[in-house]
Amino acid sequence: DAGVTQSPTHLIKTRGQQVTLRCSPKSGHDTVSWYQQALGQGPQFIFQYYEEEERQRGNFPDRFSGHQFPNYSSELNVNALLLGDSALYLCASSLGSASRWETQYFGPGTRLLVL
Amino acid sequence: AQSVTQLGSHVSVSEGALVLLRCNYSSSVPPYLFWYVQYPNQGLQLLLKYTTGATLVKGINGFEAEFKKSETSFHLTKPSAHMSDAAEYFCAVSGYTGGGNKLTFGTGTQLKVEL
Numbered sequence: 001d002a003g004v005t006q007s008p009t010h011l012i013k014t015r016g017q018q019v020t021l022r023c024s025p026k027s028g029h030d031t032v033s034w035y036q037q038a039l040g041q042g043p044q045f046i047f048q049y050y051e052e053e054e055r056q057r058g059n060f061p062d063r064f065s066g067h068q069f070p071n072y073s074s075e076l077n078v079n080a081l082l083l084g085d086s087a088l089y090l091c092a093s094s095l096g097s098a099s100r101w102e103t104q105y106f107g108p109g110t111r112l113l114v115l
Numbered sequence: 116a117q118s119v120t121q122l123g124s125h126v127s128v129s130e131g132a133l134v135l136l137r138c139n140y141s142s143s144v145p146p147y148l149f150w151y152v153q154y155p156n157q158g159l160q161l162l163l164k165y166t167t168g169a170t171l172v173k174g175i176n177g178f179e180a181e182f183k184k185s186e187t188s189f190h191l192t193k194p195s196a197h198m199s200d201a202a203e204y205f206c207a208v209s210g211y212t213g214g215g216n217k218l219t220f221g222t223g224t225q226l227k228v229e230l
Contacts, residue, residue, distance in 0.1 A: 004158070033217065042205050042220030043159070056215025090158055094216070101147050101166035101209070102216060106158035 002027060004093050004107035012113045013081050021076040021110045025093030031055075032074040033104060034066060037088040049074050050096050078112075086114045117142045117208040121221035129229050134193040136224045138180075138206030141187065147209040148189045149218065150180055154202045162204075165189060176200070201228045 005024045013019050025032050031050045035043035045058035049068035068074045072093075078085055088111050092104035122137040140146050147166050151159040163174025170182040180191045189206060203225050207218040 035218075040223075042207075042222045043218070045217040045219070048215045048217060050215075056217055058217065092159075092218075099216065101164070103149075103161055103164060104216075104218060105161070106151075108156075108158045 004091055004105050006091050006107040006110050008110060010111045014115055015081055017081050018079045021089050023091030023107060024073045026105050029093035030072050030096040031094045032068060033092045034076045035090040037090055043090055081114045083114050086112060117210045117219050119206050119208050119219060119221040121206050121224050123224055125225045127227040128196045130198055131195050134196045136191040136204050138189045139187050140208050142208055149207045150191050151205045152202050196228045198228050201226055
């Protein structure tokens with residue numbers, strides 16, 4: 001049973017560029033959440049997708065956008081990259097009931113460095 | 116709104132000694148609480164979670180946590196530390212406002228285990 005997978009594992013970009021990160025959820029899961037983890041910090045919630053719609057969003061600017069596909073995989077897009085966007089981006093999957101007790105399973109993350 | 120405070124960004128114990136990692140929460144609704152562990156260059160792995168019912172929760176790798184409503188705490192313990200326990204530990208609370216079940220994390224506690 002494959003867990004949550006993310007690609008790429010590492011990425012280096014320049015300020016002002018755009019980046020797309022990808023996530024495949026755990027088998028049987030239909031909800032994908034994205035988190036940003038800056039160095040030395042806890043993960044911060046970006047947004048959550050369910051049934052191809054953004055269901056909930058954290059305090060991130062519109063430069064951060066996402067998409068969920070019919071097969072439940074998801075993309076995170078960040079436009080006009082800033083140095084402060086350098087972080088580990090984590091994808092988590094869960095079942096779609098949105099119950100607060102549902103466990104979110106995390107992928108290994110994509111480490112983004114913006115120069 | 117929910118929030119989590121982890122006291123002590125770094126904790127150091129000797130191998131075989133008791134591990135105690137502290138977490139206090141704030142929640143306007145009955146909380147659902149989680150502990151995750153993060154090994155270097157990896158994603159987050161669920162250790163245990165509290166939803167309802169028994170306040171003493173047992174998790175993987177010998178860890179357990181006790182939910183104390185009167186103290187708004189959910190401290191993580193392990194009777195005897197092992198070298199393999201060295202990692203970063205995150206406490207999180209699950210929120211549910213307007214749809215979605217985002218996790219709000221603390222800033223993490225780095226556990227060091229010494230011989």
